[in-house]
Amino acid sequence: MRTEATQRIELVFNLFDANGNGVIDIGDFDLMSKRVVGAAADSDEAAKEAVQAAFRRYWVTLETELDSNGDGVVTREEFRGFVLSPERFGPTIGQFADALAALGDPDGDGLVERPRFIALMTAIGFGHANIDALFDAFGPTADDRIPVATWAEGIRDYYAPDKAGIPGDQLVGGPTT
Template structure:
């Protein structure tokens, strides 16, 4: 794994360690899902349930892949090793979570997410709002609207690509 992927995985680990205890556990995913659903005002909706389900699926897939010592917690080293495999199966393991997150932020179901909704969701995940806004601007090339294809392309590249010229997707979750 190259230095750029390693930086991105470090950033992702820090975001997923929602409670800041140095490991990732099911409680981190529950806490993050609650924060995102609250920020999107979708706690008791079909969209909210879909997002919560995909967060649970992502946790289970990550745990099954990464938890080498089967203690129910994922260390930074376990996470780094597992993301190589998870990245290879992005479409089935990780992609559905990003799709559900997109639909959650697409409040009017028009297939587009505006800057305010994008920033609200990323801020709930733990990305500072100014960095989330800058990410939105880069991803949309300041068009003011994000499509699901733009998000999925950026997310796939975040997990799998190391091309330093592709700064928009590398900064999906803020500065590295």
């Protein structure tokens, strides 16, 4: 496992612990889902429902695979190994990636504008400078938009334990533009 992947996963744990209590539970996913949907108020209902379903699946996958003592929470230690197992986690990440990226395209033109991207990534909990660095790393068009497919693929890459030097690395630590 690459150091970059470990750093990315540590950040994800911290973001998923939306209420800051040191563990991940269903309440964290409910809170984050509400924030993300709230940042996309003008998206259609199907896109909102898809991202909510993706958050639910994410939680169910974590709870099913990791909550070994049945206490309804996932600790940092439990979380580390699982999310870096693409064979176990890939379909969940794929659904999440597709739903989140589609939520960023309310007009259905296949492109995500920077303000929408910033709003959704801020709702998840990423820092503004890192969000801008990530958007720039995706190579936006002259009118400051990125393809939905590029963002979805970037999310998948973020969880790949063997990848380094990817756009998603912009989210870890200080931005490196």
